[in-house]
Amino acid sequence: MDKVKIGFVGAGGMGSAQMAKIAARSDAQIEMLFEVNVERGKEVLKELSLDESILVDSYQKIIDNPNIDAVWLVSPNGFHGEQSIQAMEAGKHVFCEKPCATTFDDYCTQIELEGKNPALKTYVNYLMCFDPMQNDIKGMIARDELGKITQIQINYRYPINVAGPAKWKLSKEIMGDSIGMGTVHSLSAIVHIMSPQAKPVAVYATELESQLKGFESPPIHNIVIKFDNGATGFCFGDIETAKGFDLYHSVSGTKGGFVFENQQPQAKNKVRFCNEATKGEWVWPLNEEKCKADGFENLIWSEDKILSDTGEAANARLDSCIEHFIVCVKENKKSFLSFGNSSIIAQIGWAAQMSAATGKEIALPLDIEEAKKFFAN
Secondary structure, eight states: OOSEEEEEEOOSHHHHHHHHHHHTOSSEEEEEEEOSSHHHHHHHHHHTTOOGGGEESOHHHHHHOTTOOEEEEOSOGGGHHHHHHHHHHTTOEEEEESSSOSSHHHHHHHHHHHHHOTTSOEEEEOGGGGOHHHHHHHHHHHTTSSOSEEEEEEOEEOOOOOSGGGGGGGOHHHHOOHIIIIIHHHHHHHHHHHTTTOOEEEEEEEEEOOSSSOOSSOOEEEEEEEETTSOEEEEEEESSSOSSOBOOEEEEESSOEEEEOTTOSSGGGSEEEEOGGGTTOOBOTTOHHHHHHTTOGGGOOOGGGSOOSSOOOTTSSHHHHHHHHHHHHHTTOOOTTSTTTTHHHHHHHHHHHHHHHHSSOEESSOOHHHHHHHHHO
16 A cells, blocks of 8 residues: 555643644545544644544444445444444554553453454554663663663653543543553663563552642552563653653663662763663763763763653654554564553553552453453442
């Protein structure tokens, strides 16, 4: 196919950012837009110089359109499961914002449908997996530069916007859980970074009810992940009371370590790492002057390699995510972040909820029947 024809759903902040990037491409075309806020839909289409006639008043019109190759879901979380299932049942590829689903039954159905329809390409937008810094750390592990990883911590603390049109995030029915709303960014990064060396085998978690804003679902989680090589992962997740954006990273191995402190006020001191090549000495790759003085000029990084400190993911690494999905569709490739291939990331979220409720460690992969019983209650 020359162009991937897309039925787009959701023109909010994240949706409009993705629409803009798609509209600028020559290998994809937005064929229809479904946005429940009609005025918002018209406004975004006008900004992108797209014809207002592509705005439709029901999702079913996208599903029924035989010209649409892929459905692109940036709707509120609670719709992801049902809408993706409808799309797959209609034979359409699916780009799905995280979380993939807010009910365990929908998650299971997504996996089942993908398995029965291997020609369909699906993708969950765990965009941290496309971040250069995450992939640099993953590369260090793959090349054994840090040795056997023993501990890894990546936080996700960010007070998400719940004002005005975003107040739907307070609703458990629409938002789902806070892990899928935000903390899953860090969980996906932990799994991605550790993938050359180990797989998650168990989860233990605690949670705290809303303290300030009235979230119906607990907004604070503390999640411990056990890996099959004996390593432990940890994530502080907080979408309510966090003071600014905290995506702190700490990776510790038998040959070295890596630290990212995004709240460090001086950019040159945000990142440091050590390994055998640095003779165990910490290197600050964003501090050009120090690297040159210490003889590590070859290890200097540019600032665009590190994550944005704003917490606004709308433009962070989206080009790579969009490119990846479109290439998967055009070249008939299965994404490493398809519903099935990324299922362990979702399962960590489900397991964390089970653990927080029961006070028990939950084994991975999940016992599906036991998990269905739990989430049915």
